[in-house]
Amino acid sequence: xxxxxxxxxxxxxxxxxxxxxxxxxxxxxxxxxxxxxxxxxxxxxxxxxxxxxxxxxxxxxxxxxxxxxxxxxxxxxxxxxxxxxxxxxxxxxxxxxxxxxxxxxxxxxxxxxxxxxxxxxxxxxxxxxxxxxxxxxxxxxxxxxxxxxxxxxxxxxxxxxxxxxxxxxxxxxxxxxxxxxxxxxxxxxxxxxxxxxxxxxxxxxxxxxxxxxxxxxxxxxxxxxxxxxxxxxxxxxxxxxxxxxxxxxxxxxxxxxxxxxxxxxxxxxxxxxxxxxxxxxxxxxxxxxxxxxxxxxxxxxxxxxxxxxxxxxxxxxxxxxxxxxxxxxxxxxxxxxxxxx
Amino acid sequence: xxxxxxxxxxxxxxxxxxxxxxxxxxxxxxxxxxxxxxxxxxxxxxxxxxxxxxxxxxxxxxxxxxxxxxxxxxxxxxxxxxxxxxxxxxxxxxxxxxxxxxxxxxxxxxxxxxxxxxxxxxxxxxxxxxxxxxxxxxxxxxxxxxxxxxxxxxxxxxxxxxxxxxxxxxxxxxxxxxxxxxxxxxxxxxxxxxxxxxxxxxxxxxxxxxxxxxxxxxxxxxxxxxxxxxxxxxxxxxxxxxxxxxxxxxxxxxxxxxxxxxxxxxxxxxxxxxxxxxxxxxxxxxxxxxxxxxxxxxxxxxxxxxxxxxxxxxxxxxxxxxxxxxxxxxxxxxxxxxxxx
DNA sequence: GCGGATGTGGTAATCGTTTACCATCGCGGG
DNA sequence: CCCGCGATGGTAAACGATTACCACATCCGC
Numbered sequence: 142x143x144x145x146x147x148x149x150x151x152x153x154x155x156x157x158x159x160x161x162x163x164x165x166x167x168x169x170x171x172x173x174x175x176x177x178x179x180x181x182x183x184x185x186x187x188x189x190x191x192x193x194x195x196x197x198x199x200x201x202x203x204x205x206x207x208x209x210x211x212x213x214x215x216x217x218x219x220x221x222x223x224x225x226x227x228x229x230x231x232x233x234x235x236x237x238x239x240x241x242x243x244x245x246x247x248x249x250x251x252x253x254x255x256x257x258x259x260x261x262x263x264x265x266x267x268x269x270x271x272x273x274x275x276x277x278x279x280x281x282x283x284x285x286x287x288x289x290x291x292x293x294x295x296x297x298x299x300x301x302x303x304x305x306x307x308x309x310x311x312x313x314x315x316x317x318x319x320x321x322x323x324x325x326x327x328x329x330x331x332x333x334x335x336x337x338x339x340x341x342x343x344x345x346x347x348x349x350x351x352x353x354x355x356x357x358x359x360x361x362x363x364x365x366x367x368x369x370x371x372x373x374x375x376x377x378x379x380x381x382x383x384x385x386x387x388x389x390x391x392x393x394x395x396x397x398x399x400x401x402x403x404x405x406x407x408x409x410x411x412x413x414x415x416x417x418x419x420x421x422x423x424x425x426x427x428x429x430x431x432x433x434x435x436x437x438x439x440x441x442x443x444x445x446x447x448x449x450x451x452x453x454x455x456x457x458x459x460x461x462x463x464x465x466x467x468x469x470x471x472x473x474x475x476x477x478x479x480x481x482x
Numbered sequence: 483x484x485x486x487x488x489x490x491x492x493x494x495x496x497x498x499x500x501x502x503x504x505x506x507x508x509x510x511x512x513x514x515x516x517x518x519x520x521x522x523x524x525x526x527x528x529x530x531x532x533x534x535x536x537x538x539x540x541x542x543x544x545x546x547x548x549x550x551x552x553x554x555x556x557x558x559x560x561x562x563x564x565x566x567x568x569x570x571x572x573x574x575x576x577x578x579x580x581x582x583x584x585x586x587x588x589x590x591x592x593x594x595x596x597x598x599x600x601x602x603x604x605x606x607x608x609x610x611x612x613x614x615x616x617x618x619x620x621x622x623x624x625x626x627x628x629x630x631x632x633x634x635x636x637x638x639x640x641x642x643x644x645x646x647x648x649x650x651x652x653x654x655x656x657x658x659x660x661x662x663x664x665x666x667x668x669x670x671x672x673x674x675x676x677x678x679x680x681x682x683x684x685x686x687x688x689x690x691x692x693x694x695x696x697x698x699x700x701x702x703x704x705x706x707x708x709x710x711x712x713x714x715x716x717x718x719x720x721x722x723x724x725x726x727x728x729x730x731x732x733x734x735x736x737x738x739x740x741x742x743x744x745x746x747x748x749x750x751x752x753x754x755x756x757x758x759x760x761x762x763x764x765x766x767x768x769x770x771x772x773x774x775x776x777x778x779x780x781x782x783x784x785x786x787x788x789x790x791x792x793x794x795x796x797x798x799x800x801x802x803x804x805x806x807x808x809x810x811x812x813x814x815x816x817x818x819x820x821x822x823x
Numbered sequence: 824g825c826g827g828a829t830g831t832g833g834t835a836a837t838c839g840t841t842t843a844c845c846a847t848c849g850c851g852g853g
Numbered sequence: 854c855c856c857g858c859g860a861t862g863g864t865a866a867a868c869g870a871t872t873a874c875c876a877c878a879t880c881c882g883c
């Protein structure tokens with residue numbers, strides 16, 4: 142169907158080597174005349190080099206694998222976009238893989254992508270389980286972790302300072318006069334533990350003691366947030382503010398709180414994490430700790446390019462600053478404090 | 483680094499052909515004994531077939547390209563998930579491409595993917611411009627269009643009946659007593675024109691005349707919705723309800739309307755389109771015309787598998803029914819009508 | 824006239840598979 | 854005893870590129 146380098150060669154009356162030299166442009170050893178002649182035939186035959194063949198021979202496929210927990214969590218598309226934009230400019234393609242937080246799936250994608258000879262891997266790993274990460278490192282596959290990055294594995298990573306983010310969210314509520322502040326989130330992931338640690342840091346710095354009763358457990362989804370809020374209410378815990386582990390949970394919790402008759406932000410103030418697009422579209426608009434998602438994607442891919450082009454291989458953790466975005470979900474400054482004990 | 487079929491062959495004391503036969507499983511002509519011996523060596527050496535080489539020889543790469551306007555529009559991740567789930571079960575990988583509604587980018591991705599020898603293409607095309615679609619068809623590349631599908635190009639497609647969706651949204655508002663119903667959306671895409679046509683159908687069926695003044699122009703984003711609503715207000719058009727071309731626009735319009743002092747749904751009722759996750763998370767919860775996004779993704783990929791496995795090649799348009807999801811953004815039944823002229 | 828640099832382009836091996844075709848063996852039938 | 858056949862497994866030619874190596878011509882200085 143598509144024409145091959147051999148057809149171009151015979152049509153132009155030269156050898157395949159010459160065609161390859163002209164097309165790939167890497168080798169100057171062709172006279173201007175031949176070059177023009179070959180180019181003309183290439184255009185006439187609409188020759189497109191077969192990237193699979195090229196990949197086999199040259200051992201670089203110009204493809205990277207992107208492994209995320211779930212592309213339908215709005216946090217990830219923004220990252221994917223950043224990655225894809227940079228990759229596309231560099232002529233690389235991106236293979237998308239969803240793990241649904243399943244370690245087995247993550248592992249199977251890893252071997253699949255190796256079989257496909259991808260040049261590198263960018264991923265948000267599901268777990269603190271670092272066995273397979275270490276194996277990748279040993280195998281020398283370029284890897285950049287994004288958003289979630291267990292420490293101490295010696296692998297490049299791009300993420301925000303989650304502990305600091307958790308602290309800033311909590312400090313904001315403290316400044317507004319709140320003292321009974323709940324934290325909702327899962328307790329399993331390192332990322333979430335960091336945010337929780339930041340929350341506790343802030344409380345202690347304000348002279349408050351973190352109370353286990355103020356912790357709500359729930360998955361990283363709107364349903365998880367609703368469930369966590371419901372459990373807080375069911376246990377009749379007194380609280381006037383909530384720090385949520387991500388925006389999805391915050392939004393779910395807001396739904397649930399409102400359904401149970403709490404006014405927002407008058408009765409309960411809420412802070413989220415991530416600053417997904419919808420944070421500014423819910424009512425009240427959500428105050429949240431922003432992660433520069435698109436930029437993180439770009440940075441991860443740019444670092445990947447360095448790795449691929451033989452740059453400095455020593456692993457580097459790029460820890461960005463989160464930024465508190467104040468909107469309406471915590472009320473106006475100085476309005477809080479009704480729930481103080 | 484990774485071991486090759488040749489290494490396995492010598493280690494097992496057989497030829498590469500035999501190893502290939504055992505590993506690919508396609509050829510029975512190997513005795514049980516040799517088979518076991520080869521398998522043992524494969525396991526010991528952790529042999530993984532190189533899919534690039536296999537792709538070159540067999541001319542099937544087990545890869546499909548997914549081209550979407552923008553993965554960060556929450557409509558697409560759901561589709562992508564459906565596609566990816568089916569693809570993964572079948573051992574296919576998905577290359578993700580964002581066109582940002584740019585026809586030139588779409589074209590360049592098309593040639594890139596052909597160079598990469600993808601087995602098929604699933605995509606939401608940016609435009610009614612069908613030249614490149616026809617070319618694909620001529621080249622015999624399996625293609626399934628999704629969500630956006632110009633008619634008459636003779637290419638498989640999976641989408642909802644947009645005209646009917648537009649009609650049902652409008653009928654819902656009419657039933658609630660509204661008669662001055664605005665429609666906001668871009669007027670360029672076929673999809674949006676269909677929804678607009680459905681809107682007009684419903685008005686005419688109710689004995690009303692569509693008024694150009696009630697049309698608001700804006701892009702398919704929250705900002706576009708806000709802009710369209712703002713233009714409606716600026717022009718002092720009287721309206722008590724809005725049909726938005728998608729949920730993002732609906733949500734943006736709601737923001738804008740509220741900012742300008744309109745109460746929702748008391749002063750203005752709003753219906754969206756798509757039923758993205760956030761439709762049920764905004765306040766008031768958005769009444770919308772749902773597209774079965776995940777299912778559309780699955781169906782498109784399943785159809786792709788048929789095409790790849792040599793099933794019936796005659797193009798088939800799979801037109802699904804949209805489903806009106808009634809939530810709070812139009813108020814309770816029978817409460818409308820304040821804006822009647 | 825000769826050695827060697829330089830510029831140009833061809834030959835063929837290679838990447839790691841798949842698979843068409845052939846070779847060998849054991850066996851049963853005529 | 855010979856022939857044909859089924860079962861098994863090896864040989865080698867692809868797939869479509871890249872590139873090391875070689876060949877040849879031209880030209881320079883001596």
